[in-house]
Amino acid sequence: MPDFWIIGPIAWDLALYVDHLPGSGHFVQAGESAERPGGTGANVATALSRAGARVHMVGYVGSDAAGQRMTTTLTAAGVDVEHVQVLQGRTSSVVLLIEPDGERTIVGIHPDLLHDVTIPATAVAPGDIVYFAAWRDVFTPAAQAMAAAGALVTGVPPGTVPAMRYVIGSRNDFAVIPEGTVAIVTDGANGVTVHSEDGTHHFPALPTNAMDVTGAGDAFAAGLLWEIGREKSLVEGVQLGLAWAAATVQVKSSVPADIPSWASGHKPLA
Template sequence: MSTRTPAVTVVGSINLDLIATAERLPTAGETIGGAALSEQPGGKGANQAAAAARLGGSARMIGAVGSDVQGQRMLDALAGAGVDTADVAVLPQPTGTALIVVDRDGENQIVVCPGANSHLALDRVEFGPDETVLCQLEVGLPVALKAARRSKGYFVLNAAPAMDLPAELLERCDLVIVNESEYALIPALAQAKLVAVTYGGDGSAMFEHGRKVAEAPSVSVAVANTVGAGDAFCAAVVLALRSGLDYTQALAVANAVGGDAVGDPSSQPDLAQLGYYVGRTAASADAR
């Protein structure tokens, strides 16, 4: 593994998360009382950038917030995590908001109101030839496609939320990251050059052109909130691969990071440096 954690540029969403923690998730048309409300910085893009920075990588965020109190709060949270926010646009539209219900087991239901995220433009954004770019689909497929076209270095797509992906985008991806539901909903991923798939409590696996080439078990943890866990996994697996770890090692490290994220109630949890997780997973493998 490289002694220096790589730089990552994240192109993606920035949201205020309004989280209601309830005993269970409501069914259609049902009202549930007794919930506790909290507000947190969130958005898949911001969560991934914050995780990358906390893991020790140099993280740059490309996104959009509103010129409102919430937008400034999101910028302050990113800067506090160590993320470069110089390329975050401040727009007239309201800051994106996610309405989230979390049950006692950490499972969730999410409705996203994109706000400023829907108006993100990359016209003035430059990507270096050696820059690792991580993108998701909460900012829309056209933005992801433009990022893929403009990026000349290692390009990663977290294909969430699931949708049909044009062949041009898939062919450009050096790595696609999805959960098991998204993998099932996007059949074209079976043709992708490299796909990391998460399976919750069953760990994760890596596929080359639809063939499983590596897997790693999950880490047993008490679940507090699953909202930011997948985003922490994304940042970790990208940094681990770019640091020179093989597929199995990278998955194990990302599973450990995701496990710590699941145990934290925040959407942008505090995390240790990447090297800590590398050492931890190596020690765990030796113990087995």
């Protein structure tokens, strides 16, 4: 199993469970609230580490209590945080408004500083898997250097640089389907569509009772990457990703659910 390098946001989330989203100028009372770890990069890194992978997190936290909590949380999950930088200021934070069907609306609070993160492009080894959980154009040289070093580089749109083997994102993330790469498009309960040189193939989502869809896309990406790391087929990767996503939406959490059977390669126990 190769090492995984996850580059992306690390955040502290405030989840508010509401009956409905308020209209402009209206009030809504949260029935439940929770502060919890989150961030797309941290979510993917945690899921892979829990499955048994060696994971290196690349990102930043602020010089505040939330940053210390996130570093401690990642370390406890087995994630290497050597390349998590502490930047002066506040840790990234979002407010999640979660409706009864599990759908969520996200409001960012603090300015994003991910573009200031130094990516350790020379630290990767041939065969390592790199995943850009968020993309900034300043990452292009690092992505190209990692690919040149023999790493398999993947990421989210619009990171369609030639170095990327797979581009993974939601339907709303893709302005166009990029050519020359494998585009894996998620669409919530509608499932996943894969565009490649072999054509276009659709995979339905697994039926589930969604409580909170936060982190579902991250769980899908982690499952897909896990199977790629095990040298399984893309179809097997998509299928496991869908299973991990289905398990994740059944719990109230930003970080994907901790399910013991994840590493088995089969559908997790819900």
